Amino acid sequence: MPKRLLPFIPPSLRVVAVTTEPQHVTVLAVPRSTAPCCPACRIRSDRVHGSYERHLADLPWQGCSVGLRVRLRRLRCRNPACPRRTFSETPPDVAAPHARRSRRPHDLQRHLGLALGGAPAARLAHRLAIPASSSTLLRIVRAGPTPVALPPRxxxxxxxxxxxxxxxxxxxxxxxxxxxxxxxxxxxxxxxxxxxxxxxxxxxxxxxxxxxxxxxxxxxxxxxxxxxxRWHLLRNLGEALQEAITGQHAVIRSVARTLGDERAAMLRDEKSQARPVTVADRRKLERHAPRRARHAELLRLHAAGASVAGLARHLDLDRKTVRRWLRRDEPPTWAKPPRPSVIDPYRAYLDRRWSEGCRNGAALARELDQLGARIKPRVVRAWATARRRVGADRLDHGIAGAPPAWKPPGTRRIAQLLQGGTGASDGEDGVFIEHLRRQAPSLADAAELAVRFAAMLRGQSAEAVDDWLRAARSSALKRFASGLRRDAAALANAIALPWxxxxxxxxxxxxxxxxxxxxxxxxxxxxxxxxxxxx
Known part of the structure; x- marks a missing residue:
């Protein structure tokens, strides 16, 4: 094979012979230097002591693996004062001492290990005809030089x-x-x-x-x-506000109960408008009228400045009752829980027939009679009428619809709403936040401080850091402000610098x-x- 067709071996070697196999090429080569230097005294020598061969793996050629058989000489040092008697010629650009592969595949395998790791790099190296195990590749990566970065500022x-x-x-x-x-x-x-x-x-x-x-x-x-x-500061601010909200769970539950009662009253008003007022409804209103009047008097006297003890003596109520009534917009009804009904054992059958489209109370009563139920037809007709009025799939003992309790937002959502987040003034969430601000003024103050802090941090406000820290010292965010006080200079740098x-x-x-x-x-x-x- 002509030597000019073999440019793929290291330039410091001269090709002597080439042997080929189906998947492997072996190149016999010798160094080009005729008089190498002793590594100890750097004096050239041409006195041959012996020879040996090194077998090295090299870069592949045309998909075939390539092996180098480098025939090297061992020479005698000509300097009598040199501590080394003999030395071996080793072209520096071919391979490291005692290595089993030349520097070129070693460098390529190192880059494969750096880019892909162990097992993926081993699979790719096998496809590139420079096979090595995953452990070998990782060992090459570990032994490689660490890049030296420029000194950072x-x-x-x-x-x-x-x-x-x-x-x-x-x-x-x-x-x-x-x-x-x-x-x-x-x-x-x-x-x-x-x-x-x-x-x-x-x-x-x-x-x-x-x-x-x-x-x-x-x-x-x-x-x-x-x-x-800045991102960590805003996150810590949100966590501090959520911690303050967690301490007001009693107020949040009270506001949620109030909103739930208002929604239930609204549903009852809608139902009462949708059907004529019955004798039972009028009796119920008459029975609750004195209690409503007393509740209205209670709210009027409390607004005038009367104490809880004075209200209890004037209205002949217990002080716990006075406190409970003051938290509500209307007095409790103390409705008795519904009693068991004779229709309860057949409720599953009636619900199934109702979902199938049978809405006739008399027909349902006849079907129950055929099943052996001793239930009067008027009871079944009353169940069907109540079911038809509320239009719900589930009734509380088949007499009246039970509206689901209003569930307040989560702590994180409340924090967003208090700071004027998305939907803060829309729907039931907006009503809830307005009630919460009135009943928990400390939360409203904390939310205002959080908004001011975020605006200051984003460069939307010219407020000084020390002014905000003084304002937050006696608020629900005092622990957050106390931690920031130790890093006040770093906080000011966060606002002034872009890093x-x-x-x-x-x-x-x-x-x-x-x-x-x-x-x-x-x-x-x-x-x-x-x-x-x-x-």
Whole structure:
């Protein structure tokens, strides 16, 4: 085979012979140098002591694997004072000492391991005719050089999870270059301080409110400017407001009961308008009229400034009853629970026939009679009439519809509504928030402070940080404000400077993707190599 057809071997070798097999090519080569230098004294020598061959795997050619048989000489050193008597000629660009593959496939396999990890890279290497096991590829990655990044000036520090809730590491991101500067195996203030001492050029540090990173930056870079992350601040603000809402569950339940009673009264009014008032309805209204009058008198006297004890003496009521009535817009009806009905054992049959389309009470009574039920036809007709009036599929003992209780929004939704979120003034949620603001003024004040803080943080307000902290000192957000007071300068920098930990969050997502490709084999050194080389 002509030598000019073999440009794929390292340039420091000269081809002697080529042998081919169906899937393998073997190239016999010798070094081009005629008088190599002794590695100890750097004196050239041409005195041959012996020879040997090295068998190396090289880059594939046309889909076939290639093996190099490099015939090397062992020479005697000509310098009598040299501590080495003999040395072997080794072209530096061919292979490392004792290696089984040349530098070119070694470098390619390292890049496959960096890009894909162990098992995926091993599968691809097999298809590329440079086979290696997954363990070999990961060992090559671990032994490779770590890229040296430029000294960062502005960094972001954040945590990443080895195992969520149990073990965490630290990622340091160069915000100006938007690349990972380094990884730390744990979340420790002293480790962060040591890293900052080794990188004295850091001037600005963006971080969350974790005290461990604040302490590490203060010890490692005392002159650095701290910048709190705006997203974490807004999240902590929402959590503080939700904590304040959690402490007002009694008021929330009371408002929900009031709204439920109002909705039930509205449904009753609609039903009463849809059908004529019966004698029973008039008797019920007459029976409840004195109680309604007393409730109205109670509200009037309370609005005039009467105390609970004075109201109880004047109206001849217990003080607990007075307090309960003051929380309601109308007095309770104390309706008795419905008594068992003779129709209860046949309710499933009647519901099935009703859903099938049989709406005639007399026909249903005849069917029950054929089943052996001793129920008068007027009872069945009354059940059918009540069912037809409410138009519901489920009745409370077959006499009247039971409207579902009004359920208040969740804590997070209440926090959004209090801050004027989407739908804050629409429908029942808007009515609920208005009632809640009146009955829990501390929550209304906390929500107003939260809105002011968010506007200040987004640059929509010129309010000073110290003014907001003083206003929040005696509110439901006092714990949140107390924590911010220790980082007031970092909070002011978060408003004035454009830096944040947002790029660090994106790098953490990439880091998690790389870690999960390792199938549980991602030790720190291997993970650090892959992440830094990917960056």
């Amino acid at each position: 502005v960094i972001a520090i954040d945590e990443w999870a080895w195992r969520r809730g149990r073990r965490y590491g630290t990622v340091i991101v160069d915000l100006e270059r938007r690349a990972i500067a380094d990884l730390l195996p744990d979340r420790d203030a002293e480790a962060v301080a040591d890293w900052l001492r080794r990188h004295p050029g850091v001037e600005i540090v963006a971080r969350d409110r974790a005290e461990v990173y604040a302490e590490g930056v203060r010890h490692g870079a005392p002159e650095a400017v701290h910048v709190l992350d 944040s930990t947002g790029p660090a969050e994106g790098q953490i997502s990439r880091l998690k993707t790389i870690k999960r490709q390792m199938y549980g084999r991602a030790g720190f050194e291997l993970l650090r190599q892959r992440v830094l080389n990917a960056a």
